[in-house]
Amino acid sequence: MGTVTILEETSKYPITLIGKRAGVCWGSDVTDNEKNYKRGMDCIKSNHGRTLEYVNVEMVIDGYSARCLREWYTHIGGMPSRLQASTRYIDYTKNGGFDYVIPPSIERNAEAKEKYIALMKSINDNCAAFEKEYDIPREDSAMCLPLGMATKIVDKRNLRNLIDMSHQRMCTRAYWEYRQLFNDICNSLSEMSDEWKWIVDNLFKPKCEVLGYCPEKKSCGRKGKLNE
Ligand SMILES: Cc1cc2nc3c(=O)[nH]c(=O)nc-3n(C[C@H](O)[C@H](O)[C@H](O)COP(=O)(O)OP(=O)(O)OC[C@H]3O[C@@H](n4cnc5c(N)ncnc54)[C@H](O)[C@@H]3O)c2cc1C
Known part of the structure; x- marks a missing residue:
């Protein structure tokens, strides 16, 4: 909200x-x-x-x-x-990852919601891996951040x-x-x-x-x- x-x-x-x-x-x-x-x-x-x-x-x-x-x-x-808010200076992978909006149509559907949350977690985990394991600068890993x-x-x-x-x-x-x-x-x-x-x-x-x-x-x- x-x-x-x-x-x-x-x-x-x-x-x-x-x-x-x-x-x-x-x-x-x-x-x-x-x-x-x-x-x-x-x-x-x-x-x-x-x-x-x-x-x-x-x-x-x-x-x-x-x-x-x-x-x-x-x-x-x-x-x-x-x-x-900057996608270069803010570390969105911290504190459980970035916040995101869940559309009502997905919120209402338990299976779809589970998939949506897993997708967001996967994006967050991959962004963290790019930065921490592959030493990719944040401004480049930020390309993966979703519109949601x-x-x-x-x-x-x-x-x-x-x-x-x-x-x-x-x-x-x-x-x-x-x-x-x-x-x-x-x-x-x-x-x-x-x-x-x-x-x-x-x-x-x-x-x-x-x-x-x-x-x-x-x-x-x-x-x-x-x-x-
Ligand atoms: C249902 C819906 C669907 C939409 N779909 C899309 C989409 O698919 N893709 C997309 O890109 N956008 C989309 N839009 C956004 C829409 O095309 C406009 O960009 C948006 O509404 C802002 O433009 P505006 O003219 O309303 O407001 P403003 O840009 O704030 O303009 C307000 C008024 O100021 C004046 N004005 C502003 N700029 C100038 C200028 N340069 N020269 C002269 N006068 C000016 C005009 O009188 C204008 O009417 C959608 C909007 C709605 C509501």
């Missing part, structure tokens, strides 16, 4: 901040946070997307598979940044990017682990402040909710297709 830890650099009052920044350009009194909040809401409701980019989100995303985070990396709008291995990133992006991401990744067509990760992000951000809770409840939604129809070729049927 992965965890999302929101870092203190994350804007705590995102709607107020949006209004404060927009107020500078409108010659408004930006010392009054009640007015800033109201102005921020106006910006959001008017779809003034650039103002969303002042809201910073920094978080540690830990315990999700390398595969899931490989998909995370495709969301590049607004030039987000991140650091990822759990990893950790420190991520930094803006609200606009996250809203856009929600449209793709809250879609039932998205990979199950990514949907779970996005749900964990929603929960962690909602705990930050009421302003974040409003944003999560009202702006984070699958693309069919935004468009009013499903643009996916293989639809889940939640909304009709455009030509229906």
